Amino acid sequence: MHRTKVKVVEEALDANNTIAAANRADFDRAGVKVVNFMSAPGAGKTTLLERVVGNLDGVRVGVLEGDVQGSMDADRLASLHVPVTQLNTDPGFGGECHLDANMVRSALPELPLDEIDLLIIENVGNLVCPAEFRVGEDTRVMACSITEGEDKPLKYPLMFRACELVLINKLDLLPHLDFDLDRLLYNIDQVHPDVERIVLSARTGEAVEAWRDWLLAIAAREEAVA
C-alpha cells in the first residue's frame, strides 16, 4: 500500500479563528465593540447584565444570548428595553456546550449592529469549552461566584487566563459560607497574575458600579485587546 506523508502544521482550530476574524471585521466596520461574557452555569451572568445594560450612560447596548435551549435569559434582558437576540445551540448546532465563531456568524443578520455601540455576548454556561473558541470579540470577561469555592482557577486555568476581567459574584452570601476570599484571590493571581478583578454582588448592587465603569471603558476603547 503506497502511503504519502503530508506535512500540515496547522492549528486545528484555524477554521474557527478564520470565521472569528470575519466576524470581527464586520463588528469593526459597524463600529461595535464586543464583549464575550463567560462563566460556569449559575454564576450570575444574566443578573450581572440586568444590573448594567439599562443604564450605560448613552452607550447603546445589545445582547446576544447563548443557551443550549430556551429563551429565559433573553426574555429577562428584553424587558430592559435593549435589543436582545437569542442563539440556541440545540436546534441546528447539535446542542453544543459553547458558542463558536460559526454560530455567532449565523446570528449576525439578526443583530442591529448599526443601532448599537456595544454588543455583549452572554456565552453558554461552561468553564471549559468557551475559552477555546474565539467568536470575534474585542475582549473576554468571566464571572465566578463565591459559592464555587476557592479552587476554580487551579482547575480551569484556561478560562481564567483567557479573560481580561474576572468578576467575583455573590459577595452577599459571604456570611453564610466557609469561603476564603483571600485564597481565591491568591489562586486567581497564580493562574493569571495581575488580572483585573471586581468583587461584587449583583443581588445587592455592591461594587456593581465598577463593573458598569469597566464596560463603559470598553465601549470607549480605541483599539482592541483580544
Place this chain on the structure above:
Amino acid sequence: MHELSLSSAIVNTVVKHARGQRVSVVSLRVGRLRQVVPDTLEFYFDFVARDTLCEGARLEQEVVDARLRCHPCASEWAIEIPAFRCPTCGGSDVEIASGNEFEVESIEVEGPPAAAWRDRPEGDLGKEAQCIAPR
C-alpha cells in the same frame, strides 16, 4: 465534552489537507495547557471520523510540556500546576514558551495524490509531501 468539539475541528482540518485520499494516520501536537484528555480525544475522534476520509485513521498525539518564559529576567521553567508568576523574580510578565499547541502536525494518506488534486491551480498552502516506502 470539549474533546468532541476539538475532534470535529481536527477532522475538518485533516480532510482539507487529505487531497481526496483516505487518511491512515493523523499526528497531533497537543500542549498540556489545552486541558485535553488524550484517551477522550481518541474516543471522540474515532466517533467523529466515521463516514469521512478519516474513518479508521490512527490518531497519534505528541504531548508538549508546558514551559513558561519570564520577559524581564529571561528565566524559563516547566510547570506541572497552573502557576504563572516567575519563580525567580516574582514578575507577571510571563509568556507561554510551549504547552499551548493544538495542531495537526502531519497526516498519512493512502495512495498518491488524486489526479484532480495534482492538476489543481497553484497557490496552495505550501505543504511538503514525502513519499514513504510502499508496504
